[in-house]
Amino acid sequence: MRLVQITDAHLYADKQARSRAGVPWDHLQCVLQAVIAEQPDFLVLTGDVSQDETATSYALASEAMSQLPCPWAWMAGNHDQPALMQAEHPLVDEVSLPPWRLLLLHTPVEGEPYGELGRDALAGLSAKLQGDSRPTLIAMHHPPVDVGASWMDAIGLQDRDAFWEVISAFPQVNIILFGHAHQLYSQQVSRHDAVSSEGVMVYGCPAISDQFMPGATHFMIDEASRPGYRIVDFKDQQWETWVERVTV
Numbered sequence: 337m338r339l340v341q342i343t344d345a346h347l348y349a350d351k352q353a354r355s356r357a358g359v360p361w362d363h364l365q366c367v368l369q370a371v372i373a374e375q376p377d378f379l380v381l382t383g384d385v386s387q388d389e390t391a392t393s394y395a396l397a398s399e400a401m402s403q404l405p406c407p408w409a410w411m412a413g414n415h416d417q418p419a420l421m422q423a424e425h426p427l428v429d430e431v432s433l434p435p436w437r438l439l440l441l442h443t444p445v446e447g448e449p450y451g452e453l454g455r456d457a458l459a460g461l462s463a464k465l466q467g468d469s470r471p472t473l474i475a476m477h478h479p480p481v482d483v484g485a486s487w488m489d490a491i492g493l494q495d496r497d498a499f500w501e502v503i504s505a506f507p508q509v510n511i512i513l514f515g516h517a518h519q520l521y522s523q524q525v526s527r528h529d530a531v532s533s534e535g536v537m538v539y540g541c542p543a544i545s546d547q548f549m550p551g552a553t554h555f556m557i558d559e560a561s562r563p564g565y566r567i568v569d570f571k572d573q574q575w576e577t578w579v580e581r582v583t584v
Contacts, residue, residue, distance in 0.1 A: 337433055340376040341475070341566040342367055343515030344384040344543035346415065349392035356557050357546045358584055360387065363563045364400055366584045367544050371565055374580075376406050378433055380440070382515035382541070383413025383477030391420050398424040407431075413477040413515060414444045414451065414491075430464075436570055437468060441476040443493055450491040451478025451516070458495070458502050465506040471573045473511040474503075481525060481538050483517045485552045492516070500525070503536060511575065512538045513566070518548035519558070520579055539577060541566040 351361040371379065381401070386393040394417075401408055409428050412418045421427055431438040441461065443451035453461070465472065479492040480499050493499060503509050504527040514521075521540025542564030549556040564581040 337378075337436070337570040338374065338376050339433065339438075339473075339568045339570070340371050340374060340379045341382060341513050341541050341568070342371065342379065342544055343382040343541045344413065344518055344545055345381070345397060346384055346387035346543075346545040347393040347397055348386075348388045349390040349396070351396065355387070355545045357559055360545045361396065363544050363584050364397070366582050367563050367565055368400055368403055370580065370582045372403065372405060374567060376404070376567075378406055378431065378438075379404055379408040380438070380475050380513070381408065381410040382475050382513060383411050383444075384415045384515060385410060385413070385421065386416055387545075389415060389417045389420070391423070394420050394424045401425070409440060411440050411475065411477060412442060412444050414449050416444065418442075433473075433570070435470060435572065437470040437472045439464065439472060439474045441474060443476050443478040450494050451476075452494045453499060454495070458498055462502050462505070465502075465509065469508050472506070472509045473513065473568070474509060475513045477515050479514045479517050479521070479540065480512060481523060483519065483521050483540060483550075485517070485519075485548065485550060487552065487554050488517050488548065503527070507534075509536055511568070512536060513568075514538070514540055515543075518543035518546060519550050519561075520564070539566060542579060542581065
């Protein structure tokens with residue numbers, strides 16, 4: 337089973353519109369062509385599909401994703417309009433990837449750059465995990481950890497402590513994927529409770545659009561870096577993951 341993560345396309349209704357470091361539509365096409373060659377079994381797009389939050393931008397994204405040889409899911413980021421996304425392609429909260437289970441969490445807060453799950457969503461997550469012991473991968477837009485860039489850490493998941501309190505009770509949660517940070521990231525996070533000797537692996541992914549400078553104290557583009565995607569190969573309950581970059 338091969339899963340691919342892509343993230344942060346930041347598309348405009350105008351295919352020729354530029355971001356700070358290129359044309360997002362062109363970046364998306366290059367990334368998808370590379371992904372198709374990887375022969376994925378499933379793809380997840382972890383938010384910020386649009387920059388201008390228009391219906392046309394989501395129609396363009398759905399059109400581009402139709403090239404994929406596999407099923408795919410997406411989630412909203414802080415720049416997105418979920419209702420417009422739902423009109424183009426379903427927003428789902430769970431996918432079966434036997435023997436794994438993928439849970440997609442909604443973290444955006446309307447009108448804010450930061451993310452939050454909230455008490456009800458955290459209770460729902462706990463209930464889902466209580467009812468199913470399959471090895472579990474969680475995907476979300478906002479990082480549930482500090483990535484080392486202070487300005488980005490300030491707009492990550494605000495209720496991360498409560499999130500980790502829930503996760504710590506469930507040893508079947510092995511992997512968390514996030515977007516939003518526009519940079520490569522990998523860290524093992526120790527569980528708060530001694531339910532497992534192993535931590536949870538947390539992974540960030542390069543953006544489709546502009547790349548952000550790791551370790552920056554304020555917003556800064558990494559002009560030397562390239563768009564990319566993350567591959568996660570599953571074999572039974574084990575996995576291997578890495579990032580590929582794309583020249584645009």
